Structures are given as structure tokens and as C-alpha cells.
Amino acid sequence: MRDIGRERIKILLGLAELEAKKPGMGRAKRYAELARKIAMRYQIAFPPEYKRRVCKKCGSFLVFGKNATVRTLDKAVSIKCGGCGNIVRIPFTREVAWKRRLRMADRTCGKLREMKEKGASADEILKEAVRLIRGANSKFNWTGIYLLQGDTLELHNYVGRPTEHTKIKAGAGVCGTAVAQKRNINVPDVTKVQNYLACSAETKSEIVVLIRAPDGKILGQIDIDSDKRGAFNERDEKFLQRIAECVGRIIA
Ligand code: SME
Numbered sequence: 240m241r242d243i244g245r246e247r248i249k250i251l252l253g254l255a256e257l258e259a260k261k262p263g264m265g266r267a268k269r270y271a272e273l274a275r276k277i278a279m280r281y282q283i284a285f286p287p288e289y290k291r292r293v294c295k296k297c298g299s300f301l302v303f304g305k306n307a308t309v310r311t312l313d314k315a316v317s318i319k320c321g322g323c324g325n326i327v328r329i330p331f332t333r334e335v336a337w338k339r340r341l342r343m344a345d346r347t348c349g350k351l352r353e354m355k356e357k358g359a360s361a362d363e364i365l366k367e368a369v370r371l372i373r374g375a376n377s378k379f380n381w382t383g384i385y386l387l388q389g390d391t392l393e394l395h396n397y398v399g400r401p402t403e404h405t406k407i408k409a410g411a412g413v414c415g416t417a418v419a420q421k422r423n424i425n426v427p428d429v430t431k432v433q434n435y436l437a438c439s440a441e442t443k444s445e446i447v448v449l450i451r452a453p454d455g456k457i458l459g460q461i462d463i464d465s466d467k468r469g470a471f472n473e474r475d476e477k478f479l480q481r482i483a484e485c486v487g488r489i490i491a
């Protein structure tokens with residue numbers, strides 16, 4: 240019985256797909272409803288390619304871009320039914336989310352390289368880099384790039400609350416320490432760091448990733464503050480490292 244059910248479901252969903260191409264989506268919803276009834280009656284799963292194609296609330300057959308919208312969020316994909324407005328969130332697995340972030344880093348690098356090829360100045364590229372990094376993660380509340388001039392870090396540009404720390408000597412604060420110790424620094428709790436230079440009372444954690452020229456020379460850093468405690472993990476560092484490397488290559 241279940242085999243017949245499975246077969247019927249496939250046929251009905253195929254018909255729904257055809258009907259959905261007609262104006263007003265024809266009888267797509269009707270076919271989808273029948274398929275769903277059989278699936279429920281015999282406890283059969285929809286074929287994977289149709290799993291997300293029927294709204295669980297109103298039963299509409301969903302065609303993405305027509306009566307349904309798909310949004311890619313930080314940790315999930317959300318599908319919204321245009322008929323009843325129901326939203327289904329499908330969380331990514333950690334691995335999928337991580338691969339997505341790596342691709343995002345590569346896309347960012349691609350955009351910056353393209354700007355350079357089209358003749359954009361280093362200033363413009365650094366501004367765009369900050370804008371793109373900020374947009375990559377909602378926990379990146381303050382995002383900026385400092386450039387190292389002699390033994391002083393100078394704030395090039397940022398997105399977030401204004402800061403008075405526009406010049407930081409190597410060795411001072413988290414930023415200067417990263418330069419002095421020639422390493423990235425991840426601070427899960429800024430209240431635990433003695434020489435921390437507060438940029439805003441809201442900040443709870445901070446990460447600094449060095450920007451280096453291909454020969455290893457330190458050119459500056461990406462600095463990010465978060466209002467969340469312990470906001471940054473190893474993957475955030477790797478993500479930022481990828482972008483820092485390409486920025487380094489571009490501005491060296
Ligand atoms: N917190 C940094 C200073 C920079 S601001 O956070 C933007 C530090 O301790 O070096």
C-alpha cells in the first residue's frame with residue numbers, strides 16, 4: 240500500500256508542478272493537498288525535492304520567486320509562503336554554515352580584487368572591505384580597519400559607534416598588543432583585559448586579525464567589537480583571516 244502511496248504522491252506533486260506554471264497556479268494547491276493527505280494517511284515522507292514545496296500551514300504548492308520567497312540568513316534559510324505568510328526556518332548544519340561563510344569570504348575578496356582591477360584607490364577598497372565585513376555578521380557591532388604607520392595604528396575607517404581611539408601605539412590596548420606580539424587576538428571578555436581601551440561601554444568582546452603583506456610585514460588590522468560576550472570563535476578568526484590576507488595582497 241505504501242508503495243502505491245509513494246507513487247501517487249510523486250504523480251500528484253508532478254501534476255502540481257505543471258499546474259503551478261498556469262496563470263493563477265491552476266489546481267496546484269488541490270493536487271498538493273491530495274498528495275499531503277496520502278502522505279499523512281500512510282505516513283510516507285515527501286520525496287526530498289518536494290519536501291519544502293508545500294506550505295505546512297495553508298497547503299499551497301510553493302514556487303520560489305512566484306508565491307514563495309527564500310531568504311538566506313546567517314544560520315538558516317527561511318521560506319515564506321506568499322499565500323498565508325507562514326515562515327519556515329531551516330537551520331544549516333554547522334558544516335554547511337561554515338562552507339557558506341568561506342564562500343562569503345571568497346566573494347568579498349573577489350569584489351575587492353575587482354575594484355582594484357577597475358582602478359579603485361586603496362582608500363575606497365578598505366572602506367568597501369569594512370562595509371562588507373560588517374554586513375557578514377550581525378554580531379560584528381563595531382568593525383574597523385587600522386593601518387600601521389611607523390609604530391602607530393591609525394584608524395582608516397569603521398562602521399559602528401564613534402571611537403576616540405583613532406591612533407593607538409604598538410603595545411597599547413588589544414590592538415597595539417596584537418601588533419607588538421605579531422599575532423591575532425581574540426578577547427572573549429574585555430573586562431578581563433587590563434590594558435583594554437574601551438571604545439564603547441556596550442562592547443563585551445573583541446577580535447583583532449592582522450593584515451599582512453605577502454612578505455609577512457604587518458600593514459594593519461581588522462578590529463571587531465561585539466556587544467555579545469564571547470562572540471568570536473576560531474571560525475570567525477579564519478573567516479577574517481581570509482579577508483585580511485586578500486586585503487593585504489591588494490594594498491601591499
Ligand atoms: N578596544 C581596542 C581599541 C579600539 S576600539 O575598540 C574601536 C583596544 O583595546 O585596543
